[in-house]
Ligand SMILES: Nc1ncnc2c1ncn2[C@@H]1O[C@H](COP(=O)(O)OP(=O)(O)OP(=O)(O)O)[C@@H](O)[C@H]1O
């Protein structure tokens with residue numbers, strides 16, 4: 001189910017502006033990979049190229065290859081919609097669909113992709129909400145609006161929504177940055193549980209979080225504002241945090257950074 | 259903050275700090291003057307509105323209390339006779355407006371969707387510019403254009419449907435603009451959330467974006483409808499008055515409230531004058547009703 005990702009020589013552009021330059025990396029299946037680095041270095045931009053969400057933005061384009069289990073996502077015969085079904089995404093700010101109930105939010109991905117059978121939907125909603133550690137809190141009010149939940153619950157609802165379509169890779173862009181420590185912990189536990197089934201990539205500004213949840217860590221940096229971001233170093237989380245190869249990584253992790 | 263609270267305790271309070279002088283006299287005078295000016299302007303603007311409402315209401319209400327007003331036409335009733343109703347004109351106005359909406363709303367909503375969701379580059383700018391031009395077209399010019407096409411070119415009769423077509427031209431830009439605003443209010447994050455689930459763009463628009471913006475779109479449509487319902491120029495050119503009930507949009511003249519008002523204007527006979535005010539009041543009520551409905555929709559289905 002979980003799949004590996006191989007990125008080769010990737011450049012990412014917003015129109016004429018090159019935001020990320022020359023990134024190559026491999027992401028193993030059933031691992032959690034953390035992206036860290038200063039603001040504006042292109043972590044979100046790069047993350048969004050992994051499920052072709054980058055090209056949704058006007059002027060957004062990439063050069064290079066991103067291969068999922070050996071197949072280039074950017075080759076001509078690949079449908080970006082199908083890519084996004086395989087590579088799911090959770091955003092920084094919880095964004096439940098405001099017109100939908102909790103149930104409908106979780107079922108949205110399946111429904112909009114043509115699943116109509118009630119039993120199938122109900123089963124998927126329960127499984128996903130349990131998977132997202134939200135079931136016990138909402139099982140009695142599945143028909144209430146999803147926007148009526150607390151921020152942390154909304155974010156877990158969004159995770160449930162993302163895993164309901166059974167993707168093989170889950171991308172998370174600072175999923176905890178708007179949450180309190182308890183919700184954050186709940187989501188970290190969740191990541192730990194679901195990494196058995198998914199390949200997970202998480203962007204975070206929280207060093208402790210990266211150290212706690214990830215198996216591997218990639219450090220991005222940019223030479224100066226206006227210059228493209230680059231991948232400085234990637235390795236096992238333990239190594240990156242205790243004994244990084246690059247001076248910039250060490251400075252960033254120890255907080256001795258601009 | 260603490261300085262302010264402590265200064266309310268007389269004994270312990272130090273003299274008011276150097277930076278915290280009292281409200282200066284000049285400023286409080288300016289404030290009073292501006293308050294008077296603002297309220298004065300508001301009341302001045304209110305005078306004609308209240309006056310119109312009072313005039314129409316006081317002169318028109320009595321006929322509206324008679325159920326015949328709502329159920330019968332003016333067929334066979336001369337200006338000097340009392341009696342009859344406005345059913346034929348109310349029917350005409352509602353039917354013409356409904357057909358207008360039926361044609362204008364899909365065109366306008368799809369145009370707005372194109373402009374907001376797909377439009378990039380030259381074509382979108384051109385479309386947007388056209389909508390601007392359409393907004394600026396005087397209603398009588400729209401009516402003349404339809405006349406040129408409908409009557410002059412195709413040799414057809416002046417009927418209700420032609421009026422609806424002219425109204426369509428007036429309604430489209432209003433609804434395009436209001437729908438555009440509502441679609442722009444839908445946060446981009448919702449679109450992205452949907453794309454990230456592997457939902458194609460058109461389905462995202464149909465199932466996520468439109469439902470989120472729906473109440474706003476409906477409100478815009480109702481307000482646009484209320485606006486075109488009182489339009490008189492298209493009726494003067496394309497919709498001759500008839501005192502009888504005509505349910506057909508494509509055959510024979512069809513009455514409408516504005517033309518009924520005009521028909522009763524300048525008769526100098528009391529029964530006709532009464533009918534004039536009563537039909538004016540009826541038109542105002544219809545428009546207010548639509549406006550009210552628009553606001554109710556907006557309030558009740560507002561996205562949380
Ligand atoms: N929609 C956009 N259009 C043009 N440039 C953009 C856009 N989004 C981001 N950028 C630029 O791309 C660069 C990388 O931005 P990105 O959002 O990927 O950074 P980030 O590492 O995720 O930062 P943060 O940690 O603050 O989220 C920045 O210089 C930013 O200004």
Ligand SMILES: [Mg+2]
Nearest residue numbers: 043044045173
């Ligand atoms: Mg970011």
